[in-house]
Amino acid sequence: MSTKHTKAASAFLLNKSRAQFLNQSIWYVREKRDKVAMQLAEWEELRELSSSIKCHTVTHLDTYLEQFASQAETNGVIVHWAKDANEHNKIVYDILQQHGAKKLVKSKSMLTEECHLNNYLINKGIDVVETDLGERILQLMQVAPSHIVMPAIHLKRQQVGKLFEDKLGSEPGNSDPTYLTRVARLHLRNEFMTADAGLTGANFGVAATGDVVVCTNEGNADMSTSLPPLHIVSMGIEKVIPDYRSLAVFTRLLARSATGQPSTTYTSHFRKARPGCEMHIVLVDNGRSDILANPQHWETLKCLRCGACMNTCPVYRRSGGYSYTYFIPGPIGINLGMLRSPRAYSDNVSACSLCCSCDNVCPAKINLSEQIYSWRQGLDAIHKADPMKKIISSGLKYLYGHPTLYYMGLKYAPLINRLPRNILYNRLNAWGKGRELPTFARKSFSEMWKKGIVR
Amino acid sequence: MNSKESILSNIRKNSCADYEMPDIAVAAVRYDDSLQQFIDMTKAVGGNAHVVQVDEDINDLIRSYYPEAVNIVSNLPEVTIATGNPDVVAKPQDLDGTDVAVVRGEIGVAENGCVWIPQAVKEKAVYFIAEYLVILLSADKIVNNMHEAYDMLQFSDYGFGTFISGPSKTADIEQALVVGAQSACGVTVLILNHR
Incomplete structure (x- = not known):
């Protein structure tokens, strides 16, 4: 009774101290989340509202997308539509080419991971620089994120110290996190200063105003878009929300759920390009509109990508992000992987103890564990039952x-x-x-x- | 059919449910002393907040907070200590090397220490590129929570605005909190007109 997940998890658990380190690091984040959530008497009311707003928006996606796109165009933003990953990558590359851009600085975007944008651009000769510290570390290591919010959570400081010594010329043997962060700051400052274009994801797209809202702690999305003359936004179509009143609900839930902070340091609203510059939004479907037709699983489109379901998941904490075969791990990743391809990603559905903790922390109240249970019921039909x-x-x-x-x-x-x-x-x-x-x-x-x- | 039409028609064809928009009326947190809560939260997120007294001068205060600052950038008329104006730089890269930027915030949010800053300079880079950021905020613009903040949110013609809650930070290396990631290493909010 082994799946690829159980085999990878067994291998991960051989190193007991590393396994314990990961579990403790992530549990610490879960505890911080509980603390800030409990400070608000209206917490459950916010979760309920967030779920209802998302249910409404996702079931009226055509209306809100059209409103968002037309509002953005009124603001002078150039809006593109991409049916799939290839079309998205091609659009981004074409925009870069039209501007003669050689160096692209990027803030964190799981959508571009989904589309494999970086490799696509690098193969075409673009210098792609991730600017979130965790993402930059992983890019220099040439590995993928192991968590959607804390991408390098599985690494020890010594590994980062050694990497920076080799790649950025930091002091040999110095693995102090403050020192290493300063080294990265200087290195990235130079990249921001010399970039030709900046690319960000989008946490929210506000239909009423056309704003793209990006939340970071490092300020890297803002540095990526304040200096180069070109800003490209990669945005999944499910990221659109109706208005500011809705946004208030989501901004109160997002950082509290993700890292236990009352807010991210920066919640930036991009409405127009800088004078003399250009702003582009690429709206990406890549299978999302097909998910809408799935009565049991369309609610995965409510996801805010906060990562709370991973942090609470006893299986994720004890097996690590790399044990999953889909690029998004944890409860939401199990479901999204199955929606992408049940035959390719069925190994992950066993990575759930049906404890239902994820359902209880999800700020959009997605019934994650029920969905995983229902995938399991369908395994025999696709000849994937054990x-x-x-x-x-x-x-x-x-x-x-x-x-x-x-x-x-x-x-x-x-x-x-x-x-x-x-x-x-x-x-x-x-x-x-x-x-x-x-x-x-x-x-x-x-x-x-x-x-x-x-x- | 182009991609836009194809995506929209697929959405229309596939939507299998219909949910109403809920009424967003949250009985959200309010504070007896929202000013004090704002100050406490600003400190909790790694920033500093100071209520400017009638006999205090903001220029003296800025100098005392950042005694070694050489390049102080601001376009606010009351900031006479400024050595440069972000409105007259030829390109945003020229702002690199700014020690302190002094800017105006329009809303302070007590629940999370956020300050709403609608762009009011030629290059928004000034909000992020400076080593230290000083935000001037009027005491009467402090609200309880994000619902109240979004109800009164205003943009300028620049079409950019940001909520800033303390200094830039990261915990990407072993969950160790480090202040000063890619943007400001420190933030001081000077609260004005307090009666």
Whole structure:
């Protein structure tokens, strides 16, 4: 009973101190989230409102997208529409080419990860520089993010110190986070100063005003767009929201849910290009409009990409982002992966203990665990059900359908308690891998009930 | 059919539910002393806030906070200590090397220490490129929460505005909080006209 996720997780857990470090780092963020959430009496009311606003917006996406695009165009912004990742990448490259841009500074965007934009541009000769510290670290290491908000959460300071020593010429042996952040600041300042274009994602697109709202702590989205003459926004179509009254609800939930901060340091509203400069918005579908047709899973489009579901997930915390086969890990990633391709990403649906904690922290109240459960029900239909589990299920079905056999089994079950471990825990007992069998009671409840010992 | 039409028609074809827009009337947090709450939150997010007294001069205060600052940039007439004006630079890159930028905030938010700054300079880079940022904020513009802030939000013709809550920061290396990532290393909010 192994999936790619369980195999990768087993490998990850071999290094116990690293596994413990990740669990503790992420649990710390979850605790901070609880603390700030509990400071607001209206917290649950905000979650409910956020869910309702998203339900409304996502089910009226055509109206809000048209309003957003026309408002942005009125503001002088050039709006593009991309059906898929390829079209998005091509549009971005064409804009860069029209401006003769060679160097592009980028703030964090999971959408561009989804579209594999960086490699596309690099292959065409563009110098692409990630400017979020975590993203820059990973780019220099040539690896992908392991978390959607804290991309380098799995790394130790010594790894970053060594990387900066090799790539940025930092002091050998110095892995102090403040020192390393200063080194990155100087390095990135130079990149901002010499960039020809800046690209940001979008946390929200406000239909009523055409504003693109970008939230960061580092100020890198603002540095990326204040210096170069060209600003490109990559925005998923589900990021549009109606108006400022809605935005107030989301800005109160986003940072509190993501990192336990009352707000991100910067919540920037980009409405127009700088004088003499250009601003472009690329609205990207890439499968989102198909998700709308899925009655059980369309609510994944409500996601704010805060990462709270990962931080709370006991499986994510103990297996790390790289154990998942989809580029977004954790509960939301399991669902989005299945929506992308059930056959390609079904290995992740087992990475859930159905504890439902994610449902209870999600600021958009997405029923994440229910959705994962429903994907599991559909595994057999796509020939991805585990054969061992199928045998066990049909065996149990037979047992429960035959009361005589069941009661006989119950009577003799206590004998199992006395069997030696090597008979009980071998590769035939997949259930016993990593967990202990229960001790079977000498007398079963039904036996005691029949004899009147309990009532 | 172009991509826009194709995306929109796919959305129309696929939408399988219809939800009404909720009534957004939140019984949101209010504070007995929103000024004090704003000051506390500004400090909690790594910034500094000071209520300017009638006998204090903002130029003296700025000098005392940043005694070593050489390049002080502002387009506000009351900031006589300024050595440069962000409205007259030829290009935003010229603002690199700014030690302190002094700007005006229009709304302070007590619940999270955010200050709304609608762009009021030629190059918005000044808000982010300076080592330290000083924000002048009138005490009567402090509101309780983001709902109140968005209800009164104003833009200038520049078409850019930002909420700033304390200095630039990161915890990307081992969750260790470091102040001064890519933008301002320190933020001081000077609260004016307090009665």
